[in-house]
Amino acid sequence: MTLYIVIALIPAVVLIACTVQRRWQRLRAIGSGLLISYMTILILVGVGEVFLSCCYASPSGRLASNNWQDRYWHTNSLGFRDREWSQTDFDAATTIALIGDSFTAGWGIENPADRFGDVLARRLPDDQAVFNLGVVGSSTPEQLVVLQQFVADAVTPDVVILQYFLNDIDYAALTLGLPTPTENLPLIARQSHLANFLYSRGNVGFGVEYWQQEYANYDNYVIWTVHEAELNALIDYVESINARLIVVIFPNLQDPVGSIAYVDRVAQVFTARDQHAVLKLFDAAAAWDRADLIVSPLDAHPSRAFQRYVGETLYTQFFAP
16 A cells, blocks of 8 residues: 555655756646645545545445444354354254355344344244354355354254355366356455455456356356265254254346246255255345345345345244244
8 A cells, every 4th residue: 555655656756856956937827726626635535435434334345345244244253153052042042054155144244133044033933042153255165164163062953944046066177177157356455445346346247247157157067066065964963953944045246037946956966865945035035126135235144134035934943833
């Protein structure tokens, strides 16, 4: 950031030099006028940078999301965005563990009570405890490790709810040494809040490229075979601890219909194993207006309203008397 400040000040120094010299009066007049305009621009940019770095918070944008996390993201002693639990809270309870990524943890949701897991928990009787073990950016093998560690540290759950999203195949691609979709921010957009703000609003085409590569991963037989084994390993572990498994599969919320084939492919892995319930959300997502479905035009995480819908649907389909 210091380098950009120095670069920005170089024209100011040149214009000041033109203004204070007395030999060329026309150059002095031009320099004086440009200096006023340039300093005005610098001040406006500086005010924008200070405001965005100190006051503005948004879940979208790499730097703005840091402020958003500081305000709204609080974790318990286990490192999860969940309440603090004590043994007495779940000693005699039916225990339900939610594992998943940022959709489960509630990225973009300011109040954790609005997440689908919390909505479900409020509908359940008092003798059922719902643990949110969502980890931002995690994929299936990492979520399995989270579940195993939770069993070792806390309790063996009676029910496991796996939230699946269609980028969970990335881990399989990485294990094969293949690239995964990433957004390469310019250096200035990684260092300046103002540049990051403007870049995130101008780079709207990245989502299309991102999903083309994600779908290609599912269509790649080698990658899919590795990922299918990851899914089966998670099923094997849940069965080994005698827990009930429920799977919630989120489609591409920017194109629910276009992702149906891939949601179905993942669902078939679970339905091929007996008594594993699956909730596929592409029909519901396709029926919703996109503005109501996602957090914002810049953030395709599920909105508070859709999170509530998922929680209510989970209760109705799998837990209601």
